[in-house]
């Protein structure tokens with residue numbers, strides 16, 4: 435149950451970035467020597483990745499009393515055949531990225547997921563991994579996957595869909611392949627896979643190609659373990675940034691925030707909309723940029739999100755859409771049909787919930803058009819089992835008239851178990 439607030443103020447503690455946590459856990463498992471990962475994501479998705487790594491023979495432990503620190507004993511490129519299915523839970527990142535690693539192993543792995551993950555498209559990794567020599571069976575392109583790994587050969591692959599998960603999967607598979615693998619993406623997506631591989635000592639060449647990029651990786655390279663502190667998750671911070679945007683007098687401090695340029699487009703757009711953001715400290719850790727942000731609410735103008743922006747903001751669009759009715763000119767989202775195959779159909783979920791709260795919304799195949807200047811009322815709405823929908827509507831509820839009841843709000847635990855407590859702590863009533 436979320437009550438309306440008068441303002442939000444305070445210091446935001448964030449979980450470690452989900453995208454980076456997955457990648458570090460996987461690479462630490464196939465590295466030589468130990469790794470120490472501080473501020474590992476507290477979300478259930480990243481626990482699914484750790485569970486799968488354990489099933490593949492990787493030993494790791496949580497360090498008691500230290501904030502979400504994981505120590506991983508790398509076992510090198512050869513993992514152990516799992517005794518049971520690899521349970522990816524709700525995590526598309528786990529299934530897609532790990533499939534690139536198990537494709538290079540000398541055994542067969544079964545990869546399963548929950549009901550939502552079992553509906554998600556896996557063709558995008560099955561096709562190129564099969565071209566590299568893996569044998570993969572699925573339920574008409576959906577999980578469960580059965581991956582018979584083995585000798586892989588390098589490919590030169592132009593991805594039809596802009597997806598960082600697919601790009602990372604193929605670069606990971608490239609580590610096990612004979613020859614040089616080249617992956618080209620049509621639109622620039624988050625580059626944590628490339629940055630993490632380099633952090634673990636892998637040589638990788640990258641360059642921009644049009645609106646996208648290419649990366650080349652030679653097979654057979656060994657990885658060495660790292661000690662890292664994982665930056666705060668920008669996609670989790672998005673909920674508080676959007677909450678701050680709702681109140682002209684808001685003030686937030688966000689320390690240790692991931693500010694990788696392939697993730698930070700949200701900051702530009704929110705500033706264009708009227709949020710005041712200043713960066714008071716900037717560091718680099720293992721190739722990732724981290725900063726402290728001071729945030730102050732001001733005007734709340736509208737925005738148009740399309741093309742490369744839609745790919746760059748894919749995880750932040752639900753919360754931007756959820757606050758769109760409160761903006762002056764509204765928000766229009768185009769070229770975002772990938773949102774329909776996330777943990778839920780996020781375009782339909784946003785439209786349904788906004789309408790239940792009294793908003794006018796135009797739903798389109800590849801996006802949404804939400805007029806500004808609307809007033810919302812509290813309602814009984816649903817998370818659709820999707821963490822980002824649950825959190826997006828908790829933010830929208832802060833400025834609605836009356837209370838909002840979010841069914842299935844516990845879905846937030848997929849990426850941010852402490853979300854509702856943190857939101858409550860920051861809200862002034």
Ligand code: S3P
Nearest residue numbers: 453527596597598599600748749
């Ligand atoms: C992610 C990439 C995105 C994003 C997901 C995490 C990643 O998915 O939606 O939450 O860590 O690479 P796609 O690559 O499928 O767009």
